[in-house]
Amino acid sequence: MSALIDAAPTETPPTDTPHRRARGAWLRERGMGATVLVAGISTAFGVLLLSATGYIGAWLTSDPYLGGGEMVTVVVALLSVLLVGVAVYVAAIVTANTFATIVAGRTRQIALMRLIGASARSQRREVARQGLVVGAIGAAAGLVAGVAAGAGLLWAADAALDISTGYRVLQPVLLIPAVIVALTTWAGAWTGSRRVLSVTPLEAIAGANPRNRDEIAASRGRRVVAVGLAISGAALLALGVLAGLMSPIGVLIAFVGGILSFTALALGSVLLMPPLLRLTGRLFGRSATARLAAENALRYPERSSRMAIGVVMGVTLVVMFAVANESVKAVLTASSGGQPPTEMNSIMDTFAAIMMGLVAVSAVIAGVGLVNLLTIGVVQRRRELGLLRALGLTAPQVRRVVLLEAAHVTITALAFGLLLGIVYGWIAAQSLLGSVTVPPAWSSPTLVAPAIPWISVLVVVVLTAALTLVAAVVPTRLATRVSAVEALAE
Amino acid sequence: MEISTTDLGLAARVQNLSKSYGRGETGVTALDGVTVGVRRGEFTAIMGPSGSGKSTLMHIMAGLDAPTGGRAWIGDTDITGLSDLELTILRRRRVGFVFQAFNLVPTLDAQANILLPFDLDGRTPSALERARIDGLVDSLGLRPRLRHRPHELSGGQQQRVAIARALATAPDLVFADEPTGNLDSRSSREVLALLAAASREHGQSIAMVTHDPVAASYADRVLFLGDGRVVADKPRQSAEQVSAFMLAAEVPA
Numbered sequence: 001m002s003a004l005i006d007a008a009p010t011e012t013p014p015t016d017t018p019h020r021r022a023r024g025a026w027l028r029e030r031g032m033g034a035t036v037l038v039a040g041i042s043t044a045f046g047v048l049l050l051s052a053t054g055y056i057g058a059w060l061t062s063d064p065y066l067g068g069g070e071m072v073t074v075v076v077a078l079l080s081v082l083l084v085g086v087a088v089y090v091a092a093i094v095t096a097n098t099f100a101t102i103v104a105g106r107t108r109q110i111a112l113m114r115l116i117g118a119s120a121r122s123q124r125r126e127v128a129r130q131g132l133v134v135g136a137i138g139a140a141a142g143l144v145a146g147v148a149a150g151a152g153l154l155w156a157a158d159a160a161l162d163i164s165t166g167y168r169v170l171q172p173v174l175l176i177p178a179v180i181v182a183l184t185t186w187a188g189a190w191t192g193s194r195r196v197l198s199v200t201p202l203e204a205i206a207g208a209n210p211r212n213r214d215e216i217a218a219s220r221g222r223r224v225v226a227v228g229l230a231i232s233g234a235a236l237l238a239l240g241v242l243a244g245l246m247s248p249i250g251v252l253i254a255f256v257g258g259i260l261s262f263t264a265l266a267l268g269s270v271l272l273m274p275p276l277l278r279l280t281g282r283l284f285g286r287s288a289t290a291r292l293a294a295e296n297a298l299r300y301p302e303r304s305s306r307m308a309i310g311v312v313m314g315v316t317l318v319v320m321f322a323v324a325n326e327s328v329k330a331v332l333t334a335s336s337g338g339q340p341p342t343e344m345n346s347i348m349d350t351f352a353a354i355m356m357g358l359v360a361v362s363a364v365i366a367g368v369g370l371v372n373l374l375t376i377g378v379v380q381r382r383r384e385l386g387l388l389r390a391l392g393l394t395a396p397q398v399r400r401v402v403l404l405e406a407a408h409v410t411i412t413a414l415a416f417g418l419l420l421g422i423v424y425g426w427i428a429a430q431s432l433l434g435s436v437t438v439p440p441a442w443s444s445p446t447l448v449a450p451a452i453p454w455i456s457v458l459v460v461v462v463l464t465a466a467l468t469l470v471a472a473v474v475p476t477r478l479a480t481r482v483s484a485v486e487a488l489a490e
Numbered sequence: 491m492e493i494s495t496t497d498l499g500l501a502a503r504v505q506n507l508s509k510s511y512g513r514g515e516t517g518v519t520a521l522d523g524v525t526v527g528v529r530r531g532e533f534t535a536i537m538g539p540s541g542s543g544k545s546t547l548m549h550i551m552a553g554l555d556a557p558t559g560g561r562a563w564i565g566d567t568d569i570t571g572l573s574d575l576e577l578t579i580l581r582r583r584r585v586g587f588v589f590q591a592f593n594l595v596p597t598l599d600a601q602a603n604i605l606l607p608f609d610l611d612g613r614t615p616s617a618l619e620r621a622r623i624d625g626l627v628d629s630l631g632l633r634p635r636l637r638h639r640p641h642e643l644s645g646g647q648q649q650r651v652a653i654a655r656a657l658a659t660a661p662d663l664v665f666a667d668e669p670t671g672n673l674d675s676r677s678s679r680e681v682l683a684l685l686a687a688a689s690r691e692h693g694q695s696i697a698m699v700t701h702d703p704v705a706a707s708y709a710d711r712v713l714f715l716g717d718g719r720v721v722a723d724k725p726r727q728s729a730e731q732v733s734a735f736m737l738a739a740e741v742p743a
Contacts, residue, residue, distance in 0.1 A: 287609070287612065288606065288609030288610045288612070291598070291602070291609070292595070292597070292598075295597035295598065296597060298597075299596075299597055383592050384592070384595060384596065387589070387592060387593070387594075387595065388595065388610075389578070390552075390554055390581065390587055390589075391581065391582060391587060391606055391607060391610065391655075392578050392579065392581045392582020392583070392607055392610045392611065393578070393582075393610055394574075394575055394578045394579065395574060395575065395578075396575075397610065484554050485549050485554050485555050488589060488592070
């Protein structure tokens with residue numbers, strides 16, 4: 001996170017064109033550090049999971065006493081791919097957001113280049129190229145860190161299990177997550193830099209009003225795809241629950257439905273999140289600080305939505321595993337006549353805990369994105385903060401605005417994620433165990449009550465609260481340092 | 491006993507004020523022993539070329555910046571030793587601001603921008619204040635624009651919203667920093683006439699920093715600054731007189 005703090009301010013004078021700047025100076029721009037970090041985390045995560053999968057596979061096949069090794073290996077590999085997929089997807093969202101904010105901060109400079117004669121498309125390509133470079137740097141760092149951590153972990157596992165698999169950590173396959181992350185960072189930068197195309201050369205001229213609001217630019221095509229995916233996903237989820245009443249196979253149908261509806265959620269975030277964010281904004285009351293914070297969170301609905309959806313995905317997945325685990329345990333307990341099967345329960349708890357820990361990586365990436373979004377938001381709002389300070393916004397009030405702004409996104413994401421997580425978790429448990437018979441009737445179909453593990457929920461809430469506080473630290477410091485005179489003179 | 495600002499009939503004053511940035515050879519003296527007062531109920535223009543110290547003077551008088559030496563009062567309050575928090579609260583209760591550009595909070599509509607000083611203070615306007623604000627909104631022609639956000643308003647309309655906000659709390663003093671710098675000539679005249687009327691009809695004390703002789707001609711009194719000192723203090727001037735004085739001051743003696 002120190003990369004965020006140490007990054008140089010973005011207020012480069014407009015004459016500071018790329019040609020005159022020292023090469024690579026843009027790397028120190030605010031936001032680039034966060035992108036490297038995000039790319040690094042997701043690569044390291046991918047490398048670690050691949051190593052772990054390979055290790056488990058090697059272990060199971062090397063031990064003649066362990067049966068069903070292939071099936072387990074396939075399941076573990078599938079889960080790894082899914083988890084890495086989610087992490088990389090969240091990372092791409094964060095990168096797109098970061099680049100959208102970077103571009104907004106560079107408007108003047110881009111406009112000047114346009115004025116001199118650069119084409120909008122070449123300018124956008126330049127931004128995307130920077131995304132690729134940053135992504136490659138992050139991926140390389142993540143690869144090294146992931147391999148080092150993997151080697152340590154496997155050595156520890158060998159020692160703990162008292163085995164020697166002879167599994168080599170360095171595998172060519174580990175390059176795959178690194179390449180994928182570099183490419184998705186490039187894609188994220190490309191997506192986030194769309195605004196470059198709408199910068200007019202006139203914006204280079206002093207006194208031109210900066211644009212303060214983004215229109216929501218959800219293309220119709222994307223909307224149609226999102227709605228289509230949502231409908232088919234929901235249908236498959238329902239079908240999975242119904243099929244689950246007869247056979248545990250239902251969970252596979254529900255699984256496909258879950259992936260489809262989750263993708264719809266990500267694609268449709270720009271449609272879905274703003275109304276929810278607005279709703280949360282009302283909860284904050286009508287005080288000046290609350291209103292400023294709520295309006296800030298909605299100033300760039302696209303950025304806020306994408307940011308919130310990253311946190312939503314993290315919370316949803318964690319809660320889903322917790323609820324599914326708890327519900328399944330409840331049914332197993334009931335079916336064994338009220339006695340909880342201790343051994344089974346402890347295996348399931350371990351599995352759920354590992355899964356929750358792994359999906360939490362996505363939540364961490366989303367957290368980095370949130371810090372970045374708030375920080376750049378404050379940097380780009382210097383003049384407005386200066387005005388507010390002149391008009392009588394006290395330093396404690398500035399702090400409250402920034403904190404509320406962070407809370408706005410996290411509370412919305414938390415509430416929505418909890419709800420989705422409980423629904424998904426219940427569907428998983430219901431579709432898996434709907435056909436199991438339980439006393440006293442000993443008849444299927446069984447209705448699985450969604451069991452909510454309050455401790456896990458509490459942990460998620462506390463961690464989200466902590467994320468909010470951490471996310472607000474750097475932007476708060478920057479915001480309270482703004483002096484009215486200096487900011488208004490810009 | 492020291493004579494107070496009120497006894498002098500002043501809304502704000504500074505005494506032997508100096509401000510310098512940096513030290514030694516690279517140091518710059520922005521203000522050099524300025525002693526001046528803004529009379530209550532008057533519209534005062536502060537003129538001067540770039541670098542004359544007029545903006546620095548305004549920033550210190552408005553409690554936005556701290557002087558290197560000397561003292562400053564708003565009403566009878568000595569603001570020189572106040573903490574940042576005290577200054578902030580003083581600004582929102584007793585000073586109004588109209589800046590050249592970027593006057594309004596872009597996420598709030600016109601009405602919320604006008605009421606911002608009250609909201610920041612955590613209170614709703616009293617019946618009396620509400621009547622005052624209603625009167626302002628009507629006389630500034632903002633009634634049909636109250637629900638619009640700044641980006642939906644023209645430059646002139648934005649400045650009028652800023653004026654309504656600055657006058658809403660009936661502050662000791664309104665500071666206007668190049669309020670017409672970004673406007674076309676028609677909107678400029680409108681804004682200046684509105685400021686002059688606020689002072690003439692409602693006894694509002696206004697200090698306006700400008701380098702536009704036409705703008706200065708709307709004021710009851712024109713202060714000329716040069717090299718960090720007050721070089722002239724004149725009653726109402728025509729734009730021609732202001733220009734002539736400025737030109738003469740430019741010519742090295």
